[in-house]
Amino acid sequence: MSPRAIRWTIIAGVLVLWEVLPRAGLVPVLFLPPLTTTLSVAVTEWRSYGAALAVTLSQVMVALLFAVGGGILVGAIVGGVARMRQVLLPVFSSLYAVPLVVLYPVFTAWFGIGSEAKIAFASVYGFFPTMLSTAAGIQTIDPNLMLTARSMGATPVQRLFRVILPAAIPTVLAGLRLGGALVIIGVVVAEMLISSAGIGYLITSSRTVLNSPHVFAGVLLVLLIAIGFDLAMRLLEKRCAAWSGAGRARPGASDVRPAEA
């Protein structure tokens, strides 16, 4: 059997076990509701899941603007200016170790448990990795492009908009992919902790009444969204990859960080 065939056999086996183990009573349904039960919950309850997803996604959009917009902008400045890079970059990567999740209670105390707190938390959550990956990617721009622009008398602003940003598009897309994944999870985690609406809230309220199929259906939906976003971004990156090699000294090292703990 080819590795690919074995892989698909394993995946199929896992799905079958997911269905059979709880049905046969080998695993309590509380721990693992059968696959078909989980899927049928997602279908029959599509109204409540759809409404919750709409809330979550609208907040993801706003947070994405702050996190990715801010992250790419600050990352371009920090990574593009040698002095900033020397002074700030190590500081930011030290700050990266801080478990940001402890900030969510601060935001709920400040803004209440509505959408503002979730948006603030998800923005901060997505900001740092996006910024670090943009700063790392900006450095891989071919220095000759900068040298040429400078010797032709381009101002710093022109250099930023005409050289750095266009050459940085692949980096920006990688940052968007990473930041977007984190923003989605940031909003959902915030909703799981304390909130009054959204898919994370739905998951947690189902959990407190031990309604496993509803929990699993919610988790599955969030995973599908996260994976779907990742695939869409990869496709976009691939489309932009044809010319992106031209302006870069070496391939970007922006893909090394795990997306999230």
Next chain:
Amino acid sequence: MNHAAVLAGRAVLAAALLGIWEALPRLGIADPELLPPFTVAAATALEMFARPSLRADLWVTTLELLAAVAIALPAGTLLGLLLAESERLARIFDPLIFFLFSIPKSIFLPMFILTMGIGFWQKVAFGVFSTVFIVLMSAAAAVRSVRPDHVFVARAFGASPVQIAWRVYLPSMLPILLEGLRLAVIFGFTAVLLAEMYASRTGMGHQIASWGENFMMDRLFAGVLLLSVIAIVVNETIRAVEARCGHWRQ
């Protein structure tokens, strides 16, 4: 810029940020009820740290993290070595592992509570789940970073397999393994704190969440400050060891 100027720049920046934090509530621009000044938060942190109850919570969180890393590190390293050494296994499992590595882990937390309750081992299990794939990927990358010509030369000079493992593989792999350990510790810390904030009766995460719910802002900021300092110190310590083990590469 020379080293001293860089350090001076960082010191100025840190002083400016802490100064703003101090000044905003003191000058009445921010409500001190919502943003206690830095000195108040720092004093509260020191005062809390002297209390046995807080140290007990800190100890619970530390134990959960240590247990999670103690399980994830050998398990992940072993699996990583297997994948790196066997081409067949790698071709079957690499895409699956990469998929598991890249999906968000926090979202699975409710399932851990459904199956394991809200005790100590549930948090450890969630910590292991959140970190094992990072360790696995680092271990596989570490093996692949060993240069074949180094092994070849060692073998040509008659080194035994034990000598090759000890003198060639280990020094090559150590910096990358340590990088994996470092990421496992910082991601594990987040995972354990999240699990405590989500549903728990003990631990720093539980305290942070309840201070926030009860509007005890002095303590909340003190707790955030304390955990941030701990995370940064631990991270930098491992990074320093990493740099020492990797200096010969340059």
